[in-house]
Amino acid sequence: MIQPAARTTRRGDLPVPGQRRPSDSAGAVLRAVLDHGPIARSSIARATRLSAASVSGLAGSLLEHRLIREVPEAAGPPGIGRPHVPLDIDGDAVAVIGVHIAVPRTTVALLDLRGRILAQRQDLHRDKHPDSVIAALIERIAALRHDHGARRRVLALGLATGGWVDSSQGTVVEHPALGWNDVPIGAALAGATGLPVRIDSNSRALLRAEQLFGAAAAQARGSAVLLFVGNVVDVAFSSGGVIHQGPRSAAGAVAHLPVEGCDEVCSCGRTGCLQAAVSERVLVRRALAANLIARPDIHGIVDAARDGSAEAFALLDERARLVGRAAALLHDLFDPEVLFVAEGGANRLPEPLETVRAQMRPGVAGTVRASSFPAHVLATAGGAVALDHVYAAPL
Ligand SMILES: [Zn+2]
Known part of the structure; x- marks a missing residue:
């Protein structure tokens, strides 16, 4: 006996796609220009695997919107036929x-x-x-x-x-x-x-900034972890270039990771949380109590350390050690190609970054980098x- 056909799957039956956007060809062209510009249309076609005709059409639209511009070609031997006018990002419009x-x-x-x-x-x-x-x-x-x-x-x-x-x-x-x-x-x-x-x-x-414009963009577009440490602490990770969001974008909450030897009370009411231990406010309060700084923020502590204050250095070093231990744990979990530590000390001074690296398991310290944007994080x-x-x- 022939079984009745199962009901046809309808669009509403399918799972809602995740937050990955469909790939956009104009976006691919614009990113190729960002990465390689000035670049000829034919090279964009190779880089994006789009047809020459598509690239030409999309480049026309991007030019019209003044997202890119044509740049005069560097002097070279005269070619045959239509000259290749390279394209670059328009930084002015x-x-x-x-x-x-x-x-x-x-x-x-x-x-x-x-x-x-x-x-x-x-x-x-x-x-x-x-x-x-x-x-x-x-x-x-x-x-x-x-x-x-x-x-x-x-x-x-x-x-x-x-x-x-x-x-x-x-x-x-x-x-x-x-x-x-x-x-x-x-x-x-x-x-x-x-x-x-x-x-x-x-x-x-x-992490998105590192993928778009960072000093290690190629690795950041592979697998990467970014640990942000300010007054709050949070973490992001990516695999295959995609930054993980999790349901309702809740991924990355490491603020209450337990750390040893911290008696600061956290916003959650407990003691021994990473965020309370490394928070800028706590650090600044200690620096003020010890009369170390003129400017009551992390930059004040970095400036004092740079001017030779051993106590300011010690504060930054202690924080870097705690941050390094959290970074080491994250590295063990994700084994990324690159791990960024966006932290006020490590961003501006070599020693705190070395202290962070020293907490990592052998062989992976080289994958740890400070933010590529230290002055404007x-x-x-x-x-x-x-x-x-x-x-x-x-x-
Ligand atoms: Zn807490």
Whole structure:
């Protein structure tokens, strides 16, 4: 007897695809120009495996939108037929806004398509309530656009912060150090600025920046881990170039990883958490108590160490040892091609980075690097979230 045919699978029966976007050909062309420009159309076709006709059409659209430009070819032997006019990123016509929210302050920056900071401002919070921070951000973004971005078309706004950031919903789910819960900041900023807005965690944002523009971009596009250490601590990892988000983007919460020998009380109420042990606030408080610094932030401690203060060095070294132990554990878990430590000391001084490396198991210290953006970590983080959006689907 013939069995009745099973019901046809319909679109609604299929699992919802994950957060990976479909590959966008214009994005592939723009990334090829970013990586290899100035580059001829024929070479873009080879790099992207697109047909010459597709590349020509997409390049035309990208030129029209002034994301790329034609550059005069370097003098060479005269060719036959139509000259190859190489293409490069247009650094002058467009920009993105990068926003970062730290525990004490906000950073608002304007960046070009290469992730270069064109202008930025940092302001202490007047009040840490989400409504006040968002209202202040809207003013600062408008001021920055007015003062520095008037001649450029702004393509997108990216925001990075600590805690649990749900990038698919544009919500800061939990930021205990700021006392925030379920803040729909993406929609608030999109409504006020009229820009496409994307948000993500510090560590995922900085890993994306490493993949796009970093000094070890090739490895970062393979498998990578990025450990962000500021007042908050979070981690991101990627495999096959894809940064893992997890359900509701909850991956990367290492703030409460237990560490030995720490009696600081954490925001979770316990002692012995990594975030409490290495938090900038704790470090700055100790440096102030010992009268070591003039400027009450991590840069003040780095400056004091650079000026020869052994006590400031010891503070940074102790922190680097704790960060290194966490990094070693993460390295054992993921075995990445590269592990970035975005930490104020290691970013600017060789010794704390060496202390971090010294905690790793033998043979892998060489895969540990500081951030590629030591002078502008926070602005770069926010900007990378926006640029990720632009490079994914530029048209
Ligand atoms: Zn804790």
